Amino acid sequence: MAVREILIIGDPILTRRSEPVDAVTEDIVRLARDMVETVHAAPGIGLAAPQVGLNKRVIVVDLSVGEDPDALHVLINPEIVAKEGEAICEEGCLSVPDIKEKVARPYRVVVRGLDLEGQAVEIEGEDLLARAFCHEIDHLDGILFVEKLSALKRTLIKKKFKKSAAAAKSP
Ligand code: NI
Numbered sequence: 001m002a003v004r005e006i007l008i009i010g011d012p013i014l015t016r017r018s019e020p021v022d023a024v025t026e027d028i029v030r031l032a033r034d035m036v037e038t039v040h041a042a043p044g045i046g047l048a049a050p051q052v053g054l055n056k057r058v059i060v061v062d063l064s065v066g067e068d069p070d071a072l073h074v075l076i077n078p079e080i081v082a083k084e085g086e087a088i089c090e091e092g093c094l095s096v097p098d099i100k101e102k103v104a105r106p107y108r109v110v111v112r113g114l115d116l117e118g119q120a121v122e123i124e125g126e127d128l129l130a131r132a133f134c135h136e137i138d139h140l141d142g143i144l145f146v147e148k149l150s151a152l153k154r155t156l157i158k159k160k161f162k163k164s165a166a167a168a169k170s171p
Pocket of ligand 1: 095
C-alpha cells in the first residue's frame with residue numbers, strides 16, 4: 001500500500017466525470033487500499049479516486065479516520081438511491097485545503113455500490129455520514145463542494161488557489 005498525492009482544486013482531473021468500474025480487478029483493489037491509506041494519512045474522512053488522479057468511480061469514507069474498522073466504507077460505482085431531509089453544516093475537502101464552508105446536504109441517504117469482493121452493498125447514512133457520501137459521489141461527477149457555494153465565495157476560493165499554484169510553479 002502507498003500514500004498517493006492528493007490533487008488540489010484547479011487540476012482538470014477533479015472536474016471530469018469519472019468512468020464506472022467494469023470489474024473489481026487487482027488494480028482497483030490496490031487503488032482502493034491506497035486511497036484508504038491516503039485518507040487516513042491526510043487525515044480526512046473521505047476520498048474519491050479522482051482526487052488521487054484516476055477518473056474511476058471509487059470512494060472511501062471513514063468517519064473514524066482509521067480508529068474503527070466497521071466505520072470504513074469502500075464503495076465502487078456508488079449511487080445514491082434514496083435521500084431524505086436536509087442539513088446545513090460546515091464542510092471541507094482534502095482537495096481544497098484550509099477552506100470550510102456551510103453546505104446543504106440531505107440528512108439521510110441510502111447508497112448502493114460494490115465492495116472490494118464485487119458484492120453489491122447498500123449502506124444507510126445519516127448526518128455526517130450522509131454528507132460524506134454525497135460529497136464523495138459529487139467528486140465522481142466532477143463536482144467540488146465549492147460549486148455549492150455562492151458565486152462570490154466560489155470565485156474568491158478559486159482565485160486563492162490559482163495564486164498559490166502559480167506561486168508554487170515560479171522558481
Ligand atoms: Ni472532497
